Amino acid sequence: MTKINKVPNHIAIIMDGNGRWATRRGLPRNYGHKEGINAVERTIKLCIKYGIKYCTFFAFSTENWKRSKEEIDGIFDLIRNYISKDENIFERYKIKLSSIGMLEPFPRDLQNALTDMKEKTKNYNGLEVIFALNYGGRDDIVRAVNSLIQKGYNNITEHDILTALDTGNLPEPDFVIRTSGEMRISNFLLYQMAYSELYFPKVLWPDFNERHFVKALKTYQKRNRRFGGIT
Numbered sequence: 001m002t003k004i005n006k007v008p009n010h011i012a013i014i015m016d017g018n019g020r021w022a023t024r025r026g027l028p029r030n031y032g033h034k035e036g037i038n039a040v041e042r043t044i045k046l047c048i049k050y051g052i053k054y055c056t057f058f059a060f061s062t063e064n065w066k067r068s069k070e071e072i073d074g075i076f077d078l079i080r081n082y083i084s085k086d087e088n089i090f091e092r093y094k095i096k097l098s099s100i101g102m103l104e105p106f107p108r109d110l111q112n113a114l115t116d117m118k119e120k121t122k123n124y125n126g127l128e129v130i131f132a133l134n135y136g137g138r139d140d141i142v143r144a145v146n147s148l149i150q151k152g153y154n155n156i157t158e159h160d161i162l163t164a165l166d167t168g169n170l171p172e173p174d175f176v177i178r179t180s181g182e183m184r185i186s187n188f189l190l191y192q193m194a195y196s197e198l199y200f201p202k203v204l205w206p207d208f209n210e211r212h213f214v215k216a217l218k219t220y221q222k223r224n225r226r227f228g229g230i231t
């Protein structure tokens with residue numbers, strides 16, 4: 001068995017395949033999202049177990065508003081219930097919760113639940129879990145540039161943009177995992193992913209478990225990150 005000795009500092013996950021997981025079982029799509037939340041909980045525990053410092057979960061994209069109201073409301077309910085339940089993983093394991101993306105269009109109760117849990121966990125310094133909600137990589141860049149313009153910048157550097165993005169105080173993702181076998185980025189962390197290692201396992205997100213996680217980490221540790229140099 002390969003020892004895991006070089007883990008990514010920041011893993012970013014495009015959790016894809018919930019709908020297919022449900023449809024294959026003859027169930028409504030929201031059952032897949034419900035099972036998807038269990039996979040989030042499992043993965044958070046695995047991040048603690050394997051010493052990952054940051055994990056970003058792509059939970060709702062700026063394009064996901066195209067889905068039915070029923071599906072969207074179902075996703076919002078699941079997220080709200082997950083982050084606000086009494087026995088929640090964040091307080092229990094001292095995990096800092098944060099988010100990226102524009103929260104304004106979300107229902108008030110979901111926004112309040114997020115604000116509340118972020119506030120309760122803001123001083124924890126072990127694992128940080130970041131939910132990408134109403135997040136789009138292009139939207140992030142546009143908002144970052146506009147915020148710099150508003151501050152009076154007229155000569156913008158790469159570093160200025162990096163720090164003005166929603167991920168401004170986070171390290172860039174080392175490893176991006178997209179489940180379900182689709183090989184695309186779907187407007188996730190476009191600017192931040194410039195040198196991320198990408199990995200596309202076929203497993204549908206609700207089925208993602210420790211075996212898949214360990215396989216992903218082993219794949220990562222075999223990658224030779226050159227950043228344009230020669231090693």
Ligand code: IPE
Nearest residue numbers: 015016017018019020021059
């Ligand atoms: C990912 O699963 C979850 C979200 C986008 C919220 P999907 O719902 O996209 O599942 P598939 O791709 O239809 O199987």
Ligand code: IPE
Nearest residue numbers: 014015016058059060061186
């Ligand atoms: C990406 O998955 C968004 C999230 C996982 C939240 P999608 O299922 O929305 O992406 P496409 O439509 O297949 O590109």
Ligand code: MG
Nearest residue numbers: 016017018019
């Ligand atoms: Mg999908």
